[in-house]
Amino acid sequence: MSEISPLLPRATQYGRPSLMDRIKMFFTLLPLPIVIIWSFLFKSGKTKSKKRVVFDRSLRYVVNSLNVRQLQHVMGTTRGVYDAWCKRNNLGPDVEGVGEGANLLWVGERGLDKVIIYLHGGAFLLPPFTYNLDFFHHVRTVLRQRGVNASVVLVEYTLVPEAIFPTPLKQAVAAINHLMNLGVDPQNMQLVGDSAGGNLVTQVLAHLLHPLESERVPALSLPAPFKGVYVLSPWVDLTNIFKTLDSGEDTDFLTVRTLTSWGSTILGPVSAKNRDYVEPNSAAEDWWKGVDAFVDRVLITAGEDECLKNEIIRFHSTFDNFHSHAKLVVQDEGIHNDPLLDFAVGKRDGSTTQFIIDWLTIGFQEPTS
Template sequence: MSSFKSHTPVSLTIAEKLGWTLAVADAIRATIQKSITASIYSPSTLPPKPVQVNAAVIRSMFGRTNTRQAQAKMAPSVDTYMAWFKLKPQLGSSYEPAVEDICVDGVETRLLWIGKPWKKTDSANKKVLLYCHGGGFILPLNSGHCSFARVIREEIEKYGQECSVAILEYSLGPEKQFPVPLHQGVLALNHLLAAGCSPSNIAMGGDSAGGHLTLSILSHIMHPHPSVPPVLPLSSPLAAAILVSPWVTFDQSAPAFAKFGREDYVTPHLLRYWGEEAIGLEAPAAELAAGRYHAEPKRAPESWWQGMDRAVKFVGTTVGGREVFLDDVLEWEKSFRAGSGVRAELYVGPIELHDGPLFDFGSGRPPSELSLKAAQLTWEGFKSKL
């Protein structure tokens, strides 16, 4: 395995260590406060109590810390992946950790496999989900992403369909900013194509920033970004793109931000900060001025998506009914559906917050309807070839 890592944890200053300690203390306060209030008042229209508590903790922690502090406390993606395999649910599984390093012209990335890696000797019908994890492009993979990927794989295999998930380990901001993750995602897709995996057997997917990256790759197929190598020629469209609460714009003016901003764990302040760390202050305007919408798919005109049916056969999107991205995702999905000609399906989880599937595993609850719907949408994309 190469020395490549999603990020290099830094040594915190004394002030940053103190700040982290105070943030942890406030997170404990938020846990107690939300546990009490959710016990007193928690109607069926709100998320379950464990989700409300987790959201309050995340909102508290990330509202009081910076990227350096978060990355110093979080292991690189590959290390989290290896540790996840040692947890009880994975012990005795039919597959082992498998890491594939990719390096092209000095640009490195990595695939972290859940299920057996694709090989040229595999069945011509084996499916692969190339998964891009969320985290605002500044947080690495967490164990919840791995568990969610495992659930998708297991749900698909219930239909008798062999499937493996390849999680993309990409570089994080601010050390590496857009379009570096797009470049790495393209290298990963090209790696699968060059290995002989048919496009019709490949689905791409991601949550939050990972959904953004998935859309960036689709845009790149039809509108190559000048800073990124092209995707290898597709002999057929990709099977599917699965988007969970995709981050489709850096703007925070949609009504859902005001309506759910005190409930969801993603706040306008946090999104502004993560956006600046992930892409920089001037890049969004520069991309739009150049007529490119890889970084902000919601701002793309319908014409941008024309011909997308040559790149992907099916796009499935899920979004929380109580999350700040709700309005933006609905508006983007409507525009995409009208302009692309791609078969699409949208599911709104009525009481879910942003990136609901991660709360299933972070809150210790079984897979929710939204998580299972994401797996079903993946299967919908795959089965259209069968």
């Protein structure tokens, strides 16, 4: 996040709530202990632990009760989250500039043999949670235990209101180009994104298919296809186009109101001609024609109980027409970003987590094209 200047309007500054916002935030969070106790006593899941159920309900209360400025103030910045995670894990931060105002934040020791490029979620408004980094550090650890010399790097891209589309796309492309310039072949790269990060991964693929030269997005010329792309609960519908989001209204931690409110914030400045890059499910059915030339394997996961489930299934059904190795997995009793949420409560052996790691392992072990 850039240094706050008192000369800038508050609306253009990241994470700067007004005095009234701060007062409201205090009173909004006062009932949180009641939510926790109520969830512990009266909420249960078929397969989830009580600890996980309490966390899910508490997260739902906080995320849907605070406005964006308040959430940004509470959560901090991507760099702040990363630095705190490194300190907690006795690791030195490893930050590398790539141009376009973006940075690579290495999750563990830096390496250029095989690289997982992680584009985080948060609706292009919020940073990742620390448990997201726990998840990817675990993935890295298991891969190395299996003899796969993989590293994980988080792309620090600029959030709203400090930047709007196509800045995150420019920064993601800059990160990929930087790694290729360092000698990492796309056959040794796997792109992973959750929620808005999954959306950003699809933007990268769309840019490869339909270069966004009019917005001065850097060119991306791959000498070989990416080895894999994995999108976790990708944000493919920002406006509830087909009126299907309410299927998870009572179970997900993100409500329809929050998803569409955030979506209108992100789509508001986007011109009609560029909308398909940002909202994949609004694109024509042949939008993804030719995508199989740019990535070998694609994995898409969703939660059975998340609001975006039906739209993620819709996205897969369209994408699958143009890629013969696009696999969809819908997790039973899962909500938005479910495998990541397990790590918030210390659970590392979830079946979907194991499946994801197995899928990434196979990708890196397969012969290059």
